[in-house]
Amino acid sequence: MRNFLKATFALLLLVSAATAQMWTPELQIKVRAVGTPRVSPDGRRVVYTVSDAVTTADRSEYVSQVWMATSDGRENVQLTFADKSSTNPRWSPDGNWIAFTSTRKENKNNLYLLRATGGEAEPLTDLKGSVADFEWSPDGRSIAYTSADPKTEEEEKNDKAKNDFRWVDENVKMARLYVIPIQKDSAGKREPRKLTSENYNVGEFDWSPDGSRIAFSHSKTPLANDWTTSDVSVVEVATGKVTVFANTPAAENAPLYSPDGKWVAVSVSDNPPRWAQSGTIEIFSAAGGQPKTLAASFDGQPDVAGWSADGRRIYFSEAKGTGTQLYAFDVAADRIEEIKTTPAVYTAIDLNRAGTAFAFVRQTPESPQEAFVAAASDFAPAQVSRANADLRLPPVGKTEVVRWKSTDGKEIEGLLTYPVGYQAGRRVPLILNIHGGPAGVFQQTFVGGRGVYPIATFAARGYAVLRPNPRGSSGYGLEFRRANVKDWGGADFQDLMTGVDKVIEMGVADPERLGVMGWSYGGFMTTWIVTQTKRFKAASAGAPVTNLMSFTGTADIPAFIPDYFGGQFWEASDLYQKHSPMFNVKGVTTPTLIEHGDADIRVPISQSLEFYHALKAQGVPTRMLVLPRQPHGPTEPKMQLAAMQANLDWFDKYLGGTESSRQ
Numbered sequence: 001m002r003n004f005l006k007a008t009f010a011l012l013l014l015v016s017a018a019t020a021q022m023w024t025p026e027l028q029i030k031v032r033a034v035g036t037p038r039v040s041p042d043g044r045r046v047v048y049t050v051s052d053a054v055t056t057a058d059r060s061e062y063v064s065q066v067w068m069a070t071s072d073g074r075e076n077v078q079l080t081f082a083d084k085s086s087t088n089p090r091w092s093p094d095g096n097w098i099a100f101t102s103t104r105k106e107n108k109n110n111l112y113l114l115r116a117t118g119g120e121a122e123p124l125t126d127l128k129g130s131v132a133d134f135e136w137s138p139d140g141r142s143i144a145y146t147s148a149d150p151k152t153e154e155e156e157k158n159d160k161a162k163n164d165f166r167w168v169d170e171n172v173k174m175a176r177l178y179v180i181p182i183q184k185d186s187a188g189k190r191e192p193r194k195l196t197s198e199n200y201n202v203g204e205f206d207w208s209p210d211g212s213r214i215a216f217s218h219s220k221t222p223l224a225n226d227w228t229t230s231d232v233s234v235v236e237v238a239t240g241k242v243t244v245f246a247n248t249p250a251a252e253n254a255p256l257y258s259p260d261g262k263w264v265a266v267s268v269s270d271n272p273p274r275w276a277q278s279g280t281i282e283i284f285s286a287a288g289g290q291p292k293t294l295a296a297s298f299d300g301q302p303d304v305a306g307w308s309a310d311g312r313r314i315y316f317s318e319a320k321g322t323g324t325q326l327y328a329f330d331v332a333a334d335r336i337e338e339i340k341t342t343p344a345v346y347t348a349i350d351l352n353r354a355g356t357a358f359a360f361v362r363q364t365p366e367s368p369q370e371a372f373v374a375a376a377s378d379f380a381p382a383q384v385s386r387a388n389a390d391l392r393l394p395p396v397g398k399t400e401v402v403r404w405k406s407t408d409g410k411e412i413e414g415l416l417t418y419p420v421g422y423q424a425g426r427r428v429p430l431i432l433n434i435h436g437g438p439a440g441v442f443q444q445t446f447v448g449g450r451g452v453y454p455i456a457t458f459a460a461r462g463y464a465v466l467r468p469n470p471r472g473s474s475g476y477g478l479e480f481r482r483a484n485v486k487d488w489g490g491a492d493f494q495d496l497m498t499g500v501d502k503v504i505e506m507g508v509a510d511p512e513r514l515g516v517m518g519w520s521y522g523g524f525m526t527t528w529i530v531t532q533t534k535r536f537k538a539a540s541a542g543a544p545v546t547n548l549m550s551f552t553g554t555a556d557i558p559a560f561i562p563d564y565f566g567g568q569f570w571e572a573s574d575l576y577q578k579h580s581p582m583f584n585v586k587g588v589t590t591p592t593l594i595e596h597g598d599a600d601i602r603v604p605i606s607q608s609l610e611f612y613h614a615l616k617a618q619g620v621p622t623r624m625l626v627l628p629r630q631p632h633g634p635t636e637p638k639m640q641l642a643a644m645q646a647n648l649d650w651f652d653k654y655l656g657g658t659e660s661s662r663q
Helices: 002-019 025-030 153-160 224-229 455-460 491-505 521-532 548-554 560-565 573-578 606-617 637-655 657-661
Strands: 033-039 045-056 059-070 076-078 086-091 097-105 108-115 131-136 142-148 175-181 201-207 213-219 231-236 242-246 252-257 263-269 279-285 303-307 313-320 323-330 335-339 345-351 357-363 370-375 399-405 411-417 428-434 464-469 509-519 538-542 592-597 622-627
Touching: 025 045, 025 455, 025 637, 033 086, 033 345, 033 357, 033 370, 045 086, 045 357, 045 370, 045 637, 059 086, 059 097, 059 637, 086 131, 097 131, 108 131, 131 201, 142 201, 213 224, 213 252, 231 252, 242 252, 242 263, 242 279, 252 303, 263 303, 313 345, 399 491, 411 455, 411 491, 428 491, 428 521, 428 637, 455 464, 455 637, 464 491, 491 509, 491 521, 509 521, 509 637, 521 538, 521 592, 538 637, 548 560, 548 573, 548 606, 560 573, 592 606, 592 637, 606 622, 622 637
Parallel strands: 175 201, 201 252, 303 345, 323 345, 428 464, 428 509, 509 538, 538 592, 592 622
Antiparallel strands: 033 045, 045 059, 059 076, 086 097, 097 108, 131 142, 142 175, 201 213, 213 231, 231 242, 252 263, 263 279, 303 313, 313 323, 323 335, 345 357, 357 370, 399 411, 411 464
């Protein structure tokens, strides 16, 4: 017994030492992300990807590799080991092969083929461009894929000669649909065949069960502003003949054949499409004709996972409050049934070809992403990956759902993360964190993951963090999502302020040590807040929209603000000015950090520069961090580290979180 106790004590010391580390930005980027899990046709195996941060002297990127596990999770093996990422693994219909995409050659995303038993991967394509998405044919003899038009030889020559001028919105490269055989021809080659040549951009697609046709969505261009133009057509694989299938002023997307091939489910937006989106699932006869519109879902944004094996149900998921809910449409009865699940956030939900098993990624505020499987018959999830088991992560601050009444009586919900080891009754610095969108939503995702706002590290340093879902958010129904139309910075601002008041009333937040931060629309609201109140001691605005007029004229989504505000800025100039932080910036005193990627075309960096220079001119303490090469959200680990550390330093300076955590 004495030896047993000694051994147990020694083991406890080892575990304690392994978990004694404190949360830091460096640790947060080490947390692995899990993606695209898919169950084999026989339901016995699962493939998925694991993404690791690579930060060396000359590299800063996330690299994904393909893994395979048995469906009971007892066996796990890494299948790919290239220096570059391997992603999007998909099973062949017979379960003997795995196709995936990889950037291992010249950073072009090409198709590769790998035996399910392992070995060397063989390249299927060698494109000048990149493969966007792909699907096996039902007989496993070919693969359909989409790829954007490559540059012509003349364009490449002009690039080298620095003669590479371009015209805006002209010569846009469209994605086309191709099919490539698995077997090589007599010359030892695989020649892809183009199925679409029309002047539109191909999006999602699905094979008919007999392999004779492919239904696909397509839009006017690949530009983000043109998602509203999406329609669905069908192409005959043998001849390349294209027939229009669903073509209305609504946006039709994601066609999916029923198992018997008689029906096609299509995701359809409201008509006309709105940027605060809402939609339904419509069922079309594969032969064409008028569709049957299924009952509206709770949030109006159903994300279809697949048909049941008997074709009687369609499975889908969508946000519901701070979690994810899975549902089944009874097609004949036009009834939605809720699938009982453990409260969590479920993403990348996929139904296998046989319709017998789901694969998905699940996470909670306390547990990072992992791959799970569940039988379609009973949905009892079983974890199959252990991607983060060896990290020995330290404890995170407790996260709970809180609710409060806004000034007009509307109930608002959010997530409150407490400092690690929080003692009830103790007041601590509070950071208000605001999501983007505005139709985004804060869900119960793992607080120790990647990003620009290191929630786990803030909590380890003694901060509480409130993440509200004000009106305009998804997850609470269409009426709630559109309740901020023509009113950015109005009632949604009150939703946020009453949320802060709630946490103060709870005895958690110190009203003298309040901070605010947010990215994109959250950045808009952060810059708006500092123009409206002086109750916050520090602010951090990431990629903020600060001037609704100049944003509309420079962003890649020029239709966005006019849709929310009921007209172009020359038609509603007073409204644009009234709701722009830049036109309310006089008198701001809150120390404000600004962060922005210089390759951001969604919210151009000029939006931040306008606000930065206005603060500087008024003598407000301000700094602006420019993140080279980064789009609307930083994608490189080192740039994420820089943003996280800057946020920590800024709030430590003005709120004293680290100091308070030591008291």
